[in-house]
Amino acid sequence: MVSVAVIIEKVIHTICNAAKDANRAYPAIHRDMQKRKLLRIKTENEIRKLTVAEHRVINGHAEDMSGILDVDLGLLNKRTGSPYKSLKILLSLFRRVRSLALFQKNGKLRLK
Numbered sequence: 001m002v003s004v005a006v007i008i009e010k011v012i013h014t015i016c017n018a019a020k021d022a023n024r025a026y027p028a029i030h031r032d033m034q035k036r037k038l039l040r041i042k043t044e045n046e047i048r049k050l051t052v053a054e055h056r057v058i059n060g061h062a063e064d065m066s067g068i069l070d071v072d073l074g075l076l077n078k079r080t081g082s083p084y085k086s087l088k089i090l091l092s093l094f095r096r097v098r099s100l101a102l103f104q105k106n107g108k109l110r111l112k
Contacts, residue, residue, distance in 0.1 A: 015101040065090035
Protein backbone atom coordinates (compact mmCIF):
# COMPACT_ATOMS: atom_id res chain seq x y z
CA MET A 1 0.00 0.00 0.00
CA VAL A 2 1.30 3.43 -0.95
CA SER A 3 1.80 5.88 1.89
CA VAL A 4 -0.20 9.11 2.04
CA ALA A 5 3.00 11.18 1.93
CA VAL A 6 4.02 9.59 -1.37
CA ILE A 7 0.57 10.28 -2.84
CA ILE A 8 0.65 13.91 -1.68
CA GLU A 9 4.15 14.36 -3.10
CA LYS A 10 3.00 12.98 -6.46
CA VAL A 11 0.00 15.32 -6.53
CA ILE A 12 2.16 18.35 -5.64
CA HIS A 13 4.63 17.54 -8.42
CA THR A 14 1.75 17.07 -10.84
CA ILE A 15 0.25 20.45 -9.94
CA CYS A 16 3.62 22.17 -10.23
CA ASN A 17 4.07 20.69 -13.68
CA ALA A 18 0.53 21.51 -14.80
CA ALA A 19 0.14 24.85 -13.01
CA LYS A 20 -1.31 26.77 -15.95
CA ASP A 21 -3.93 24.15 -16.72
CA ALA A 22 -4.81 23.72 -13.06
CA ASN A 23 -5.05 27.44 -12.36
CA ARG A 24 -7.37 27.89 -15.33
CA ALA A 25 -9.50 24.80 -14.75
CA TYR A 26 -10.26 25.14 -11.04
CA PRO A 27 -11.82 28.64 -11.17
CA ALA A 28 -13.79 27.75 -14.30
CA ILE A 29 -15.14 24.56 -12.72
CA HIS A 30 -15.92 26.28 -9.43
CA ARG A 31 -17.71 29.16 -11.21
CA ASP A 32 -19.76 26.74 -13.32
CA MET A 33 -20.72 24.63 -10.30
CA GLN A 34 -21.66 27.77 -8.37
CA LYS A 35 -23.73 29.15 -11.27
CA ARG A 36 -25.62 25.85 -11.51
CA LYS A 37 -26.06 25.80 -7.71
CA LEU A 38 -24.33 22.44 -7.52
CA LEU A 39 -21.97 23.41 -4.70
CA ARG A 40 -24.80 23.66 -2.18
CA ILE A 41 -25.91 20.02 -2.34
CA LYS A 42 -25.77 18.51 1.14
CA THR A 43 -27.78 15.28 1.10
CA GLU A 44 -27.91 12.00 -0.80
CA ASN A 45 -31.51 12.81 -1.71
CA GLU A 46 -30.43 16.04 -3.42
CA ILE A 47 -27.75 14.14 -5.36
CA ARG A 48 -30.37 11.63 -6.56
CA LYS A 49 -32.56 14.50 -7.82
CA LEU A 50 -29.88 15.83 -10.20
CA THR A 51 -30.81 15.86 -13.88
CA VAL A 52 -28.98 13.87 -16.53
CA ALA A 53 -27.42 17.11 -17.81
CA GLU A 54 -26.20 18.00 -14.30
CA HIS A 55 -24.68 14.52 -13.92
CA ARG A 56 -22.92 14.98 -17.27
CA VAL A 57 -21.46 18.31 -16.13
CA ILE A 58 -20.32 16.81 -12.83
CA ASN A 59 -18.70 13.83 -14.57
CA GLY A 60 -16.91 16.12 -17.03
CA HIS A 61 -15.58 18.37 -14.28
CA ALA A 62 -14.52 15.34 -12.22
CA GLU A 63 -12.62 13.95 -15.22
CA ASP A 64 -10.89 17.31 -15.75
CA MET A 65 -9.82 17.64 -12.12
CA SER A 66 -8.74 14.00 -11.81
CA GLY A 67 -6.60 14.43 -14.92
CA ILE A 68 -4.96 17.56 -13.52
CA LEU A 69 -4.34 15.96 -10.13
CA ASP A 70 -3.38 12.59 -11.63
CA VAL A 71 -5.94 10.78 -9.48
CA ASP A 72 -7.66 7.56 -10.55
CA LEU A 73 -11.26 8.75 -10.92
CA GLY A 74 -12.66 5.25 -11.30
CA LEU A 75 -11.18 4.19 -7.99
CA LEU A 76 -12.28 7.41 -6.29
CA ASN A 77 -15.85 7.00 -7.61
CA LYS A 78 -15.84 3.41 -6.39
CA ARG A 79 -14.78 4.53 -2.91
CA THR A 80 -17.20 7.48 -2.67
CA GLY A 81 -20.08 5.87 -4.50
CA SER A 82 -20.82 9.14 -6.29
CA PRO A 83 -19.14 11.24 -8.98
CA TYR A 84 -20.49 14.32 -7.18
CA LYS A 85 -18.72 13.37 -3.96
CA SER A 86 -15.58 12.56 -5.93
CA LEU A 87 -15.63 15.99 -7.58
CA LYS A 88 -16.08 17.72 -4.22
CA ILE A 89 -13.08 15.79 -2.87
CA LEU A 90 -10.98 16.66 -5.94
CA LEU A 91 -11.85 20.36 -5.64
CA SER A 92 -10.97 20.30 -1.95
CA LEU A 93 -7.73 18.43 -2.61
CA PHE A 94 -6.74 20.99 -5.24
CA ARG A 95 -7.32 23.92 -2.87
CA ARG A 96 -5.14 22.35 -0.21
CA VAL A 97 -2.36 21.10 -2.44
CA ARG A 98 -2.18 24.38 -4.39
CA SER A 99 -0.62 26.05 -1.33
CA LEU A 100 1.94 23.27 -0.96
CA ALA A 101 2.79 23.51 -4.67
CA LEU A 102 3.41 27.25 -4.29
CA PHE A 103 5.68 26.59 -1.30
CA GLN A 104 7.66 24.07 -3.34
CA LYS A 105 7.86 26.40 -6.33
CA ASN A 106 9.16 29.22 -4.12
CA GLY A 107 11.72 26.96 -2.44
CA LYS A 108 9.97 26.96 0.93
CA LEU A 109 9.24 23.23 0.74
CA ARG A 110 11.44 20.43 -0.50
CA LEU A 111 10.05 17.03 -1.33
CA LYS A 112 12.56 14.26 -1.87
